[in-house]
Amino acid sequence: MQIYMVGGAVRDALLGLPVQDRDWVVVGATPEAMAAQGYVPVGKDFPVFLHPDTREEYALARTERKTARGYRGFAVHAEPGVTLEQDLARRDLTINAIAAPAGASPSTADLAALIDPYNGQQDLAAKVLRHVTDAFREDPVRILRLARFAARFPDFSVAPETRDLMQHMVADGEVDALVPERVWQELSRGLMADKPSRMFEVLRDCGALQRLLPEVQRLWGVPQRADYHPEVDTGIHLMMVLDMAARLGAPLPVRFACLCHDLGKGTTPADVLPRHIGHEERSARLLKDVCNRLRVPVECREIADVVAREHGNIHRCLDFTPAALVRLLERCDAFRKPQRFADILLACECDARGRLGLEESPYPQRQKLLDALTVAQSVPTDQVAATAQAAGQDGRQIGEQIHAARVAALTQALH
Known part of the structure; x- marks a missing residue:
């Protein structure tokens, strides 16, 4: 039995980043042998065990064979004869297909001990996101994962052959088989990365954004008034807003609200959303569709709905009368949920500062409304x-x- 640390833990150690979770792969073992040593089985689809002391996950080396569309359509083969190289071959990116023997540290001193059959260290040095083998095409979740990694490592580029492969996967309909829970899981993690705009750039480039979030895809090419939006294009503005949310350390509900605040500005069929309805109401209706389709958590839904409906009024509140201010506070449910209201104001600040040349501008509306709430309370x-x-x-x-x-x-x- 040989044990290796694999995946993100090795990658992050090589990049000099903190290692959050460690994953292990076990070669030459059987489920019975693992249980005999005190490991606790937890895997449903393939053999995964918890270490009796550390509770870290140890998976038996395995191969996979595609049997149907989607990320669940796999037959897993795990037995003592599966090699480490075979196990690494089924992983998504070369930078995640590096292994370190148990007891070795993925540091400069131990580089010779690393097992790197797919040149992951080379791609780390070159800052390239590259698929390991053509098996990448068998799991559409990997498109989302790669886009999320692009948001986490914004200075990494996508290898041209990997971009081409993802475009073929989208054209073949693989993305259409994704289940809502996995889409939301990867989307939310990408939104919380250092540069969320990179995730959407990658998804848009390969065509996946049109399949997963057509409401967002439609925003590119929609012009805006240059006096309010020097960046002019609604899609570009949206990306700037998301990156401002990351810069300000906003929580997930705020970042999701930023993503969806302007959906109504996209081109929409008149028979679905009549053009006489204001873009705030159109945004709220489209937001509801997105939330239902992706099964977005309630907290994210609620904040995004208020931001979609009221961000224009919040931007204009410096000119409001006391009566108008109180009505705005009431519509935002600020008296019952003051902390949620603070998050709503943060999303609006991200919107105001996510504009070309206005990134350092103050946003006095936020403090005025918080002060107004304090007085009214x-x-x-x-x-x-x-x-x-x-x-x-x-x-x-x-x-x-x-x-x-x-x-x-x-x-x-x-x-």
């Missing part, structure tokens, strides 16, 4: 409600009294 709503109830007013009238008290408090504070 100071209103003793319990007392207002009790007084209204004592006067025999119903629920609607009580709400109106609370609204009026908040407007009065904000008016006093502003003047």
